[in-house]
Amino acid sequence: MSANSCNVVVLISGNGSNLQALIDQSGNRGYRVAGVVCNNPAAFGLQRAAKAGVPAAIVEHRDFPNRETFDGALGEAIGAFAPDLIALAGFMRILGSAFVREQAGRMLNIHPSLLPKYTGMHTHQRVLEAGEREHGVSIHFVNEELDGGPIIARSRIAVRDDDDEASLIERAHRLEHDLYPKVTGWFAAGRLRLRDDGVYLDGNRLPVTGIEEPAPPGV
Ligand code: GRF
Numbered sequence: 001m002s003a004n005s006c007n008v009v010v011l012i013s014g015n016g017s018n019l020q021a022l023i024d025q026s027g028n029r030g031y032r033v034a035g036v037v038c039n040n041p042a043a044f045g046l047q048r049a050a051k052a053g054v055p056a057a058i059v060e061h062r063d064f065p066n067r068e069t070f071d072g073a074l075g076e077a078i079g080a081f082a083p084d085l086i087a088l089a090g091f092m093r094i095l096g097s098a099f100v101r102e103q104a105g106r107m108l109n110i111h112p113s114l115l116p117k118y119t120g121m122h123t124h125q126r127v128l129e130a131g132e133r134e135h136g137v138s139i140h141f142v143n144e145e146l147d148g149g150p151i152i153a154r155s156r157i158a159v160r161d162d163d164d165e166a167s168l169i170e171r172a173h174r175l176e177h178d179l180y181p182k183v184t185g186w187f188a189a190g191r192l193r194l195r196d197d198g199v200y201l202d203g204n205r206l207p208v209t210g211i212e213e214p215a216p217p218g219v
Contacts, residue, residue, distance in 0.1 A: 006188035007034035009083035011091035016045020018089035018110060021177035022184060023052045029185030035081030037074065039093050055081070061093060071096035085187050088142060089180070097144045105194035107142040108187070110180050112172045114138060114154055116209075119147035124168040127159065135159050135168055137175045138210065139183045141194045150199045151210035152192065155179050157219060171219050178216040 008031050010019045016036075023033050036049040036056040049056040057077040064070035074095070078086060088109040100107070113123040115138040127135045136156035143149035155175040159168070186192040186201060193200045201211060 006031040006084045007082055008032065008085045008087055008184060008188075009035045009037060009078050009081045010087045010089050011078070012036060012038050012043055012045040012089050013040045013092040014043050014045060014090050016043060016048045016090065017173055018176055018180050019045050020048050020052075022087060022089065022181055023048070023054060025181035025185075029181045029188065031085070031184055031188035034083060035078075037077045037081075039074075039091070045090075057081075067096065071099055075099050085184065086142075087180070087184060094146065095142070100142055100144050104143065105141060108139055108152070108180075108183065109142050109147070109149070110176055111138050111140065111147045112169075112176070114156060115140060115147060115151055124165045124172065127168065128163065128165065133159055135172065137172050137179060139179060140210070141199065150194060151208065152199050152201075152206070153179060153183050153210045153213050155213045155215050157215055174219045175215055178219075179213055182213065 008022065010022055010033055012019050019036060026033050033054050036045065036054055038046055038056060038058050039061055041058050041060060046056050059074045059077050061070045064073060084106065086103055086107040114134065114136040118126055134156050136154055138151055138154045140149045140151045157171050157175065191202050199206045199210065
């Protein structure tokens, strides 16, 4: 894989705004979105892929009698795009553990919280309910633990007194759209590695909470 030939396959289930950011910034960041795999035929992200000329495969879990056959079909659909990197971007199915183990170190996820806090769903609402003064987003390597893999990078924002769920979602998305293409570019350039003892960027082991990237201006 050279810097300009890193094939990224993006897995989505819905809106696909992170997919859009990954596509839009691929030229600047030195990778190529080679394909999209989606488990939901109604996902708006599929329209984004079509508009950008990125091929997409739909693998619907309902079409398969069990977990194993769905996982097998998903693995095949992903493999058909010959990915160097798999980027989960709002993909709402849990991947089979054999597949996750096989892809260790070449599969990323983005999560809308400052991991390891607030794994799982409804992060923005939970952050507000807990009275947190800070919120943010994280990118991590995927392992078998839900939102629990080694953290690569986080960006944070202050929670404002007048924030509600919608305003936090909106600002978190702006952080995500900046951070995901950036981290994907690091991987494409060969700067990012998962090793047994942690995540390395440019040969330096990162803290367990990853590197802190500043929020883009105005967020
Ligand atoms: C993002 O907030 C991401 O962190 C989470 O799912 C959401 C997907 O949004 N995993 P979109 O489909 O990329 O707009």
